[in-house]
Amino acid sequence: MGTNMSNGVSSITIVIILCCSLLHLVDIQAAPQFNFSDFNPTRDNNLLEFLGNGSAIDQGALQITSDTTNDEFSLRNSYGRIMYKHPFNMWLSDEIQASFNSNFVINIFRKPAWNAGEGLAFLIAPDLSIPDASYGQWLGLTNATNDGNHTNQIVAIEFDTEKQDHDPNGNHIGLDINSVNSTATVLLDIELSPEVGTKYSVWVQYNGTSKVMEVYMVKEGQPKPEKPLLSKTISLKEYVNQKSYFGFAASTGNPQIELNCVLKWSLEIDDLQKKSDLLWLKIGAGVGVPLVTLLILCGVLYLNKRKRRGRGGDEESNVLGTQLRWLPGMPREFKYKDLKKATNNFHESMMLGQGGFGVVYKGILQDKDHKSSTEIAVKKFSRDSIQSKDDFLAELTIIHRLRHKHLVRLVGWCYEKGKLLLLYDFMPNGSLDKHLYEASNQNTLNWSRRYRILAGVASALHYLHNEYDQKVVHRDLKASNILLDSDYNARLGDFGLARALDNERNSYAELGLAGVPGTMGYVAPECFHTGRATPESDVYGFGAVVLEVVCSRSPGISINHHQRPYSLVDWVWMLHREGSIEEAIDEKLGNDYVVDEAKRLLLLGLACSHPIASERPQTQDICQIIAGTMPVPNVPPFKPAFTWPSMVTAFSSTDSSFSNTFSS
Template identity: 40%
Template sequence: MLVKLIMALVLLSVTTMVQVSIADTSFIFNNGFQSANLTMNGISVITSNGLLQLTNETGFQKSHAFYPNPVVFTNTTSFSTTFVFAIRPQSQTLNGHGMAFVISPTKSFPNALIGQYLGLFNMSNNRDPKNHVFAVEFDTLQNFEFGDINGNHVGIDINSLNSTKSAPAGYYANRFHFQNLSLNSGVPMQVWVDYDGSKKQISATLGSINVNKPETPLLTLSQDLSEILTNPSYVGFSSSNGERIASHYVLGWSFKVNGEPQKLDTSKLPKLPRLRGNEQSRILPIVLPLLSLCAIALAGLSIVHYINWKKKFSEIVEVWEQEYGPHRFKYKDLYIATKGFKEKELLGSGGFGSVYKGLMPGSKIEVAVKKVSHGSRQGMREFIAEIVSIGRLRHRNLVSLLGYCRRKGELLLVYDFMPNGSLDKYLFNQKPGVTLNWMQRFRIIKGVASGLCYLHQDWEQVVVHRDIKASNVLLDSEFNGRLGDFGLARLYDHGSDHATTHVVGTMGYMAPENTRTRRATTKSDVFSFGAFMLEVVCSRRPIEQGREEFILVDWVYGLWKKGEIIEAKDENLGTEYKTEEVELVLKLGLLCSNSKAEHRPNMRLVVQYLNMEVPLPDFPALMSSPSCCGFKCGSNQDLENFGMSFPSSGTDGYHSRTSIAESVLSGGR
């Protein structure tokens, strides 16, 4: 009995060891497939120099090549693989069929069809969940019965050649540029397929053989493969030819379960055969006479086109700008994105520029492009440096400044596009039938406060915005508030002196001390934020001109003194609001609008007040000072100076002020 128990434990141990070995499957074929011992059928072969050739120039054939050992897939198994492949059609004018990377419960597909079925399925079992097959296809022919998007795409397939998700072949060279690739070009390309077993997410990435793995995958799909794959399964490749013929090659392959596969050294991969000379000889007699007949005409047209093209898309690019790299946009891309800056793409315009909606070519990312005129080069280098620095700001409540472009007398600033436009349109009845409720307004106020706290205290430098107001707060698709327009913003090191030489901003939002000290500080931003909070709650502008001048902060202050501060709220707000929240924001608006900068809270404390993490200070005692807030409580000199500040006009939330022309672009600080 004891002997039997020992034998059983030994057998269990051996079984466990084999299972672990299979579960930790890892292999790499970088110098050819001669020693791979792949399981192959159909017309697949290993060439003399080590290429895995799935198909050749034989029509109506299929082929498969699988790693011989099974792979264990559990509900938490992850895997990653990378391989290099090439597809060479027999005819330059007729594409052949594609190929696929496959995970399957079997290494043999006797009933699979050729041609568009890629040797995987047939008419009766395509879409059958009993297939238990996962594949990534590289298709070079559009088959409408499978819903193919085009004749040059990559698709993620689950038990079917009707791809669950697909995309045109190519890769993202960066966030804004998509590089197309032709699968049947005959040029080697590299593929990365990754599955995260914990997140249940598949990604497929395609790239040229001479580039690193792109950061952005071509395809991502949320899918639990443990519900699809059997345990164990096999990994490999499948391809086929029909009437249309192509040769399919795999040059190298690396695979690993639960980890990153070893990188392929592309310099060690076996070489593809040269294209046959007789193919070239058939082409040359046709092409050369046509070229000789058209050469003179094409040359003349090309010169004229080149001159016009250079003139149309010429930019100002100086040596010092090379260090800014991706922050510099090409004018041609912005011109295409905005459809030539057509009027129908215009979002708004003001005294210092116009803003256009754009769709970046390739990446299809929506942007807002602001065209700013400038006539002086003085201070431009410093200004661009700050634009690039501000472009590194990343916060969920800030509109991202993505970069810039200079061309002739224009400066173009590129921002994230906010689909719901600027907040002021919803506060001042410019969007009929749309009224923001209190929950939305309170969330916007807290969001902008969080963004300002990041600018003032949490980023590596201090950023003073200098133009906080409702028209500079943009709303994303979910009506979250994002502070935008950094055209007037300034950067300072923490603890440094930050004097400026020009008073800039918008009347009604500027702190009284600005005209006296000529310094924009975080405290002056807090004053502007106070005016902004009152603006959002009351749906009234800080200063309104009529028979009598209306000053919002003084009006709210008067209602507070009478014990009726809640009456300042927008009459269209309805009844769905919390009185304590409305009262908190109104009182905090008065507190931030204190005419003495030292009495204003910093933005971190403002955020804590809004989140009700700390209570407001003793409000009656604080407001008893004759220089409490607004204009009437300040000195006559303050009011006189404030009246001399520069008015401005907006551009639908992506604004720049008139003063920036005198301040920033002329080198002023």
Template identity: 40%
Template sequence: MSSSLAKIRILLLVAAVFFGGAVVPTRCLYFNFPSFPNNSTEHLKLSNNAKIFKDAIQVTPDVRVASIANESGRAVYKVPFLIRNNGKIASFNTTFELNISPVSTPVGGEGLAFILAADGSRPGDSDGQWLGIVNASTNGTPEAQIVAVEFDTRKNFPQDIDSNHVGLNLNSVFSIIEQPLSEFGVNLSSGISVFAMIRYDGENISVFVSMSNKTEDLLKNNVIFQALNLSILPDNVYVGFSGSTSDFTQLNCVKSWQFNGTDVSDGRHKRLWIWLTVGVVGGVVICGAVIGLVYHFWMRKRVLNYPEEPYEGIEHQLQHISIAPRAQKFGLRELKKATGNFNPKNGLGKGGFGTVYKGNLMNRDVAVKKISEDSRQGKQEFIAEVATIGSLHHKNLVNLIGWCYEKRDLLLVYEYMPNGSLDKLIFGCDKMGASSWETRQNIICGVAEALDYLHNGCEKTVLHRDVKSSNIMLDSKFEAKLGDFGLARTMHRTDQTHHSTREIAGTPGYMAPEIFLTSRVTAETDVYAFGVLVLEVICGRRPGNPMDLGSYDGSIAHWVWEFHKEQRLVEAVDERLEGQFVREEIEYLLILGLACCHPNPLQRPTMRNVLQVLKGEANPPILPDERPSFVWPPMPPSFKDDTDSSLKDSQLTPFTELSGR
């Protein structure tokens, strides 16, 4: 609840007291069914064969003497939920207990789903594989108007990951994201109660599933965290459950259910605000007026002393995103003590998002990032970084230890990198001069592995959007670890190829030319930044800022391409290496860097291609002598993403040994 809304309510209360009454607001949509006695039907809409039986909702029939094959049902709360009003999007939190008991042998089927639907009634012919969500006619069509979180117990389609998973479905039974539950110790078809929590904050949906009813155990199993736009739904929806059986049968039971949805009304919807006026005697009027005035002045003083929280609701979001079970929450006092009250002497670096300090927590060196109050997108950057890096695991990614939000401060705690950032190694005094060519190779390979993991190794493609030398951290062995995910975005691996931005994000010098034209970031724009990084490490030269010159003539890529054009590429190499390198290796890497910086995004190699070159499984791409001009739309590619047979049979020697994750 916002503070402004709270103030309005207080003033209304005071006004009502003055005019001889008391005002009592009621919640828009809140209900709690610890169980389902027979009179629960007064509040529920049961479709087809859904029934209340044994203090539970039997979404599909529980009949011992008749067949329960090829059935479907739906049970929803009778009062619709307003999810959208004048641009405001509602949030909700719901928890429920499911019990799915196989009847047919050796396995049951088909499944249950939590739904938000335009229609509270079950669609016809929605038994079997359709889970009561859609049917053959409406599947995948806008007319379906339904969002479902499926608890699927049978693999019916090639798209299904297994017969024990949770999926998020939009107007279809084909999930946009699925998560097998076996790795979380959950068996939907065990005949034992399964507990679930679903949270939606207006932008992202989180699904938690556990065999335990303890909240702390439930929050450890964040099986889905996904951006979700509810624009496919009308403003008012029904919330509830659907389920089905096929020739394979099971009992689909909901044993308890709680729902809490926020109010996005503007006061014109009677069901959202019901004002009950109760007459009171004159003495109560006077007392109420005095109390109201005192409270008003106290609140005014409090607001002046304690300004409104700038990031309202952030604590709620952090409670349920995927890092919560693994990353520790720290108190501000702990982090102040660890960093010497954020002593500038402990500063490790400063960027657009904030300052990083060295600290010591529990006898362990850490890096504490304090988000700048001047950052225009402080909350978004904070949430993006926590949500993204907290769900990733790779030896070449910086490890997130914990977080803190307290007294308007946003802080992140990382593992400490004793050798600092790559840019300091390259340009700080003579450190880089002392480093060997092998060290530089290893750094390049480490960053390549990190980006290949983000683009190809995660459940969802992750676009880093800010690959640069200052975001590459070096551990005690100079192993590279990619960090700073404040601009990172995730995409599905289906038909989504890019992420559109309202404003251009990234660091000049590392940004691909098409970003300025399209405001779109893709895997190819990450590849471009990686190419700039490769050239920067090999040449010991800053990438430059093409914006200063109004063109790309000032970039390191253009500078190196001139050496390539004149067939003296090795002369671009950092003089501090003093020739201590294998000429063929360094030329290959320079060509690879230029290929990644190709003006045509479709001509750039993928990060998978890059690793093939680094491992000696493929030759570097062939480049023209002249640097191609940037043309939009881009010309069709000649460098294929898919590895052909000639690459598989390559006998090239790898530059360095790449170990597994």
């Protein structure tokens, strides 16, 4: 009796909270978003609007103003805007405003002899236009005629490189509202346009609930700081058009000149959908309270009745499902019966793979008219109900806001009648390991595809470690978790073991999640002592994948060489010491590979497999090494010994059979 009463009260509380929330909120659906990890005119010109006298895509970047280092005259008094062509709904009322998060990489380049100016700005504007003569101090935002006019309806974050009378100095960021005379400014310790070209990662965030705009900025590759450089309360509804555009503006002066470049850009913003039934609910709330109360009581009686029948799992599913539906950025919710139909009742013939957390099936979703279908991958969690729910929530909270072209995209979820399912994009070419080891698939992995796959995985790992809001450690990097789309581009998947770390922390052990998860051969040696997974241990796993892809040999299987067993990394290190590292390259490639690229990857794989975590390269360096813009770190001929403070004597894995066994 007491238990039922408690459950009834809890149910009443939950329903009342939800009903009251409905009186004040609108439906916030999956967040609209885009992610340019680089820029290509053929691919991206139709998505962007180029305005002014010099804006264009060149050298893989947005050039907001004229792009040349040879004709200084053409750089003078240049101004431009590049805007994303699709407008976004910024607000519905004073209370209901869209939150957004934009991350971009800028490079304000100048030659040492140039006097840098004028600046670059991240911009919210009401239309796809630019004021005439907005060069010089006007930053492509306003001009001498309209500066300060409330009809501009612009809000911008300026990165100012030339001091004007209203500026604190020539190296600051500021919040601009309808004017280049900033509402708030922050002096910078870093130089926006130094003599040596420098890339900076910037995050601009707006919280539609607290009405706070925040700006973070660091050198590219460094993690997002804990505290923003600029934080200012501002109600965007007071200043911007309801339908507004995002983009960048910039200008140069005379003789102040610079190149204003944006190399990467992503944006995620709440999609506010005002529904007529919600409006009716708000209007009718004053007269409909008795009816709502009656419905609440009926719902409680119904839930308790089902619980008495031993079906309390449905109540839990409903409550948890409600929480998930209101989680910002959540994708579509699916019905279990539709997924059951799509997978042919989860038939064995539809199975794609199986792991410790569940079984993955191929599904085919039909539209209402059965005129078209969509292929999906359905992950059905298979552990006991309590553990399975924890695994499900852990994976869902990690991936539902991740946006990167080399990560498998979450398209939906289902939590119904105790059944836990996640839906992903279907990858028609399966997992990387199948193409490496199954005879029928081996011919598809030519050298260019292998190289492109590793570049994609490195880019995804860099995003997880440094570019997402939180530092995410994957913890299970291996070939079977790298999936291939129709063009054999890599998509990193399976986030069942992943954890998001606070920026000031370096392992999930500090979160009370200690253990040694992962797959043998891919797990860094320090993890067996610390019980921690860190970004450095992810890099170790990536190194194992690099060697695996180049050599087509599993890191978890011993290799016999001169009647001695070696792990893959020890075998490659031995060949490196002997000056014959090319012997490690997959013989199935024949001579169809680029020698310099193969050597570069093998040495990179060894550098990432360094026994000492602090000696491994970071992800930003890994991406540049693969791109060929940075040399490979020096790899010693003998593999360094793994040491631990509690060990009196260190053993080298290449010289001791004991250490060979230990490191394997």
